Amino acid sequence: xxxxIFEIEHEPGKGFVVRINTAGIPLFSExxxxxxxxxxxxxxxxxxxxxxxxxxxAEKPRKKETKxxxxxxx
Numbered sequence: 638x639x640x641x642i643f644e645i646e647h648e649p650g651k652g653f654v655v656r657i658n659t660a661g662i663p664l665f666s667e668x669x670x671x672x673x674x675x676x677x678x679x680x681x682x683x684x685x686x687x688x689x690x691x692x693x694x695a696e697k698p699r700k701k702e703t704k705x706x707x708x709x710x711x
Contacts, residue, residue: 644656663669 640658642658646654
């Protein structure tokens with residue numbers, strides 16, 4: 638039986654895991670390196686966005702909770 642190139646595992650509620658058998662695949666071709674650099678940059682940009690959002694949240698003034706009172710008017 639031939640070796641599988643892709644193996645996909647699914648666990649409900651947790652997602653998918655994809656395994657790639659890299660035997661015989663030139664992992665360090667210029668095209669692969671270019672994609673890996675781009676993917677790394679995108680991960681860093683996503684992290685930057687998360688940090689920026691956390692900073693914005695930290696800079697917002699906290700609203701004090703006001704308790705409402707019922708005042709009876711006669």
